[in-house]
Amino acid sequence: MVRPATRCSIGVSLIALLLGANGRAQVTVPTPAEPPRPEFAEFVIKVKEQALAHGVSAGTVEAALTNLEPLEVVVERDRTQAEAVLTIDQYVQRRLTRRFVRTAAEQSRTHRKILLPISEKYGVAARVVVAIWGMESNFGRFTGTRPTIQALATLAWEGRRGPFFTAELIDALKILDHKYIELDRMKGSWAGAMGQSQFMPSSYLAHAQDWDGDGRRDIWSTLPDVFASIANYMQAYGWKAGEAWGREVRLPAGGPLPLIQKIGVRQSGCRASREMTVPLPLAKWQAIGVRTATGGPLPKVDRQASLLNAGSKTYLVYRNYDAILGYNCAHAYALAVALLSDRIAS
Numbered sequence: 001m002v003r004p005a006t007r008c009s010i011g012v013s014l015i016a017l018l019l020g021a022n023g024r025a026q027v028t029v030p031t032p033a034e035p036p037r038p039e040f041a042e043f044v045i046k047v048k049e050q051a052l053a054h055g056v057s058a059g060t061v062e063a064a065l066t067n068l069e070p071l072e073v074v075v076e077r078d079r080t081q082a083e084a085v086l087t088i089d090q091y092v093q094r095r096l097t098r099r100f101v102r103t104a105a106e107q108s109r110t111h112r113k114i115l116l117p118i119s120e121k122y123g124v125a126a127r128v129v130v131a132i133w134g135m136e137s138n139f140g141r142f143t144g145t146r147p148t149i150q151a152l153a154t155l156a157w158e159g160r161r162g163p164f165f166t167a168e169l170i171d172a173l174k175i176l177d178h179k180y181i182e183l184d185r186m187k188g189s190w191a192g193a194m195g196q197s198q199f200m201p202s203s204y205l206a207h208a209q210d211w212d213g214d215g216r217r218d219i220w221s222t223l224p225d226v227f228a229s230i231a232n233y234m235q236a237y238g239w240k241a242g243e244a245w246g247r248e249v250r251l252p253a254g255g256p257l258p259l260i261q262k263i264g265v266r267q268s269g270c271r272a273s274r275e276m277t278v279p280l281p282l283a284k285w286q287a288i289g290v291r292t293a294t295g296g297p298l299p300k301v302d303r304q305a306s307l308l309n310a311g312s313k314t315y316l317v318y319r320n321y322d323a324i325l326g327y328n329c330a331h332a333y334a335l336a337v338a339l340l341s342d343r344i345a346s
Helices: 040-053 058-065 072-079 088-095 098-110 112-122 126-137 148-158 162-177 201-207 223-236 256-263 282-288 319-327 331-345
Strands: 246-250 304-310 313-317
Touching: 040 058, 040 148, 040 162, 058 148, 058 162, 072 148, 088 331, 098 112, 098 126, 098 331, 112 126, 112 223, 126 223, 126 319, 126 331, 148 162, 162 201, 201 223, 223 319, 246 304, 256 304, 282 304, 304 319, 304 331, 319 331
Parallel strands: none
Antiparallel strands: 246 313, 304 313
């Protein structure tokens, strides 16, 4: 799920919510001492006032929020996560099946004429766009069925992450106010992520594109808009054209832990980012004894890379990998996207 413009990670595939350190799923436990939540009707009245103060028209506010009821199933989903524990290796293996990879390659070829100019404009390889599209919505097949306004209002009222979801709800009302989508078509995940790109409303307002020029940034059903929106998002988060995301590597005797302890991990960024080492030039990694997965020398390019210990495999990752984490801050997700893009290319 794509993280919003505030750079707080959340989205439809829900890996950012379900996966924790080292790609292991975790159960989200509600805060023990939660303040009592107001009656839903009272909450909606306050949201209406906030929306109007943010410039949303009265007509949109009334149409979207009148007679609104909370979705208890959304509260249940938010408070009880799946308990299955998957390592990064297991997650990647389950997602990148032969059939899924074959479908990704087929979709890349099928939509080549659309993808090529988008890739050229935004500087994001078509295979990366297709990989994200596939991971987020199974190539547009599964985009979510929950009414976005109702889901976001429920999560904002529920209180555990009230301010975050209230802001997303106001942004969703702005999208309706701009007439980018009709209310009955604004659907997505239980967490509020929308369309084939699975954007949260704030990400939609910041990054969604109207590639076909019809005046609507339609990430629900217009593929050119979907692809351009994903590419624009990746460009905004630092994707650099012509650069790799990283590579699997072979380490010197002793394995990754001594290297990680010696070099140190990052002190900023999302949790997944802080699980990687500080970046070093490739020449320094070469001097330390790091080699390619086949045992060869590292590329002689002026590039910084961080070491990522991912279960049974270790990678050196570049800034383009950070851009993928910008879409969803979980190594299982980011590696699945990266490896899928490589397999599409091959």
